Amino acid sequence: MDLKAVIEELKKKFADQVLSTGEHAGQPFAHVRRDRIVDILRWLRDVAGFDLLADLCGVDYLNQGMPERFCVVYNLTCVKESVRFRVKAFVPETDAVIDSVAALWKSAPWAEREAFDMYGIRFRGHPDLKRILLPEGYRGFPLRKDYPLIGEGERQNFPRYTRDAHGTSH
DSSP states (O other): OOHHHHHHHHHHHTTTTEEEEEEETTEEEEEEOSTTHHHHHHHHHHTSOOOEEEEEEEEEOTTTTOSSSEEEEEEEEETTTTEEEEEEEEEOGGGOEEEOOTTTOTTHHHHHHHHHHHHOOEEETOTTOSOSSSOTTOOSOTTSTTSOTTOSSHHHHSOOOOBOTTOOBO
8 A cells, every 4th residue: 555645645535624644653644624524534444445443532632722622533544454544533612523434434333432421522423422431411521621630529429339348348
């Protein structure tokens, strides 16, 4: 795979969507608009050969001078050639929504639920968007940079269990 050619073709095909490309820590990346994220990732999967969504995560760039506060990062891998490529789609704080890629990769729904749970980023078209790590009804999104370091009192609301000398929970 000629990764430079793939990046050039990506920039041609999605010229109005690709904000920038480059390399960080030896891994190539593209910063893109969220508008056509499904089309961009489908093209990278079907045409460029990035058949594995290795990871999807959220990032909070609060006060860091990025185009938007939030970003969804898609770590793609071409398994056959052991090549990785990272796609970052910026998401505004005022409309923290991006299209789900659950139809492209079976691993996506779980990672999208985690990004929703931790950052509050919603994934339009997700088959079952609900919290995955925290209990339903939990207020707030703990990986946001403006979330209080000591929490919002949720630790006091969880049931406490003790064990007696025989190891029995009460």
